[in-house]
Amino acid sequence: MSNNSSENSPRILTSMANTGIEGDEALLLNPENKRDIEEMGSSQNNRNSPTANIIEKTLYMLSKHWEKRAVVKNDKSNDAYQACFDNGKEDYNETLLPFYHHPHWQSASKEFKSHVLSWAWIIYNQKTIHIEVEIINPVLEAIILEKIPGATDYLSKKIASETYVDETYHTLMAVNACNIVSVERNLGKIVLPEYDLIFSQKKVINEQNDQQKNMLLRLATASVSETLISSYLDVLSKDMSINSFCRMTIDAHRKDELAHANLFTGIMKKIFPNLSKEQQEYYLSMLPCAIRWFASKELRLWGFVLNEINFPNHREMLSEISELETKQIDTIDYSGPVKLAEGLGCDIASYFHKNDLEIIH
Ligand SMILES: [Fe+2]
Numbered sequence: 001m002s003n004n005s006s007e008n009s010p011r012i013l014t015s016m017a018n019t020g021i022e023g024d025e026a027l028l029l030n031p032e033n034k035r036d037i038e039e040m041g042s043s044q045n046n047r048n049s050p051t052a053n054i055i056e057k058t059l060y061m062l063s064k065h066w067e068k069r070a071v072v073k074n075d076k077s078n079d080a081y082q083a084c085f086d087n088g089k090e091d092y093n094e095t096l097l098p099f100y101h102h103p104h105w106q107s108a109s110k111e112f113k114s115h116v117l118s119w120a121w122i123i124y125n126q127k128t129i130h131i132e133v134e135i136i137n138p139v140l141e142a143i144i145l146e147k148i149p150g151a152t153d154y155l156s157k158k159i160a161s162e163t164y165v166d167e168t169y170h171t172l173m174a175v176n177a178c179n180i181v182s183v184e185r186n187l188g189k190i191v192l193p194e195y196d197l198i199f200s201q202k203k204v205i206n207e208q209n210d211q212q213k214n215m216l217l218r219l220a221t222a223s224v225s226e227t228l229i230s231s232y233l234d235v236l237s238k239d240m241s242i243n244s245f246c247r248m249t250i251d252a253h254r255k256d257e258l259a260h261a262n263l264f265t266g267i268m269k270k271i272f273p274n275l276s277k278e279q280q281e282y283y284l285s286m287l288p289c290a291i292r293w294f295a296s297k298e299l300r301l302w303g304f305v306l307n308e309i310n311f312p313n314h315r316e317m318l319s320e321i322s323e324l325e326t327k328q329i330d331t332i333d334y335s336g337p338v339k340l341a342e343g344l345g346c347d348i349a350s351y352f353h354k355n356d357l358e359i360i361h
C-alpha cells in the first residue's frame, strides 16, 4: 500500500449520537483526557491535522466508555434472558420473512408457521455468527496485527481489540440463543448452507487471488456489515410481540453495536489516505456490492431449510418470490455505509449507480 497521506477527508466525525455517550465535549476538554488522547494518538505525521485530531478523539471516546457500556463487561444475559423464555409467543416476526405475503405461507397451519419462525430465529442468529466470525473479526485481527497501514497506532489497536471482544461475545450470545431455542422448540439439526454474504465475499477472494485487493475487499465488506448490523437488529429488538428471550438477546447486541458503530467510520478515515488512488477506487467500488450481499433475502438458504422441514409447496413459493424480486433493496436501511463513504470525501454516486443502488441518507 502506498503512503499517500494527503488530507482528503474534509468531513469530520460530528455525531456521537449512536454511541449513547453524553457530554462528550466536556470530556474532551478535560485536561486529563486530552493528555490521554495525545499519548494514545495516531501516527506522528497526522498529529497536527485538525481532522485527524477529531478522528482520534472520536475513537478515544468510544474506547473510554467501553468498560462501562460493553455487554461483555456487564452481562446478565444468559440466565436472566432465559428466564424470560415465553413459550406462548413466536421466536421471530413473520412479517420479516421473505415469503410473508405469499398465499402458501398465509394458508399454512399455525403449528407449521411456528416451526418455521423458530427456524427463522436460527437462520437470523447463524447469519449474525458468520458476520462476526468471518467478516468483522478477521479485519479487526488485521488491525491488531498492524497489517493495515494508517491503523497501526495504539489507539486503533486498542479499540479494535475491544471491539473484537464485543463481537466474540456477541457470537457466544448467538450460539447460546440458537441452542436455547433449538432445545425449547425441539428443532433438531440442520447444517445450513453458506449465506450469500459469506459465499459472495469468498468467491471474489478466491477468484482474484490478490492479497492486497482481498484485504480491501474485506475492509469494504466489514465496513458495510458493521454499519448495517444495527439496522439488521433494530426491528426484532423492539418487537414486543415476539418471545421476550429473543427480543432481549437481540436488544443487548443492538445496544453494543450502536455503541461501537462509529469504529469503522473513524478507522477508515485513518486508513483511506494511506491507500493509492487505485486502491481507494477498488475499496469504494466494493461497498455497494457488499450492501447487496448483506441485504440478500437468502432464498437459496431458505429453500434448503423449507425442504428439510417439508414445508408444503415451498419450491413453487420461493420460485414465485424470486421472479418478483426487484433491484430495489427494501429489506434494510443502507444509509450507514453511504455516510461512511461520503465521510471519506469521495463522490460515490457512480459506484452505487453501477450496482443499481440509489444514494440514500
Ligand atoms: Fe456484534
Ligand SMILES: [Fe+2]
Binding pocket: 136, 167, 226, 229, 256, 257, 260
Ligand atoms: Fe460490531
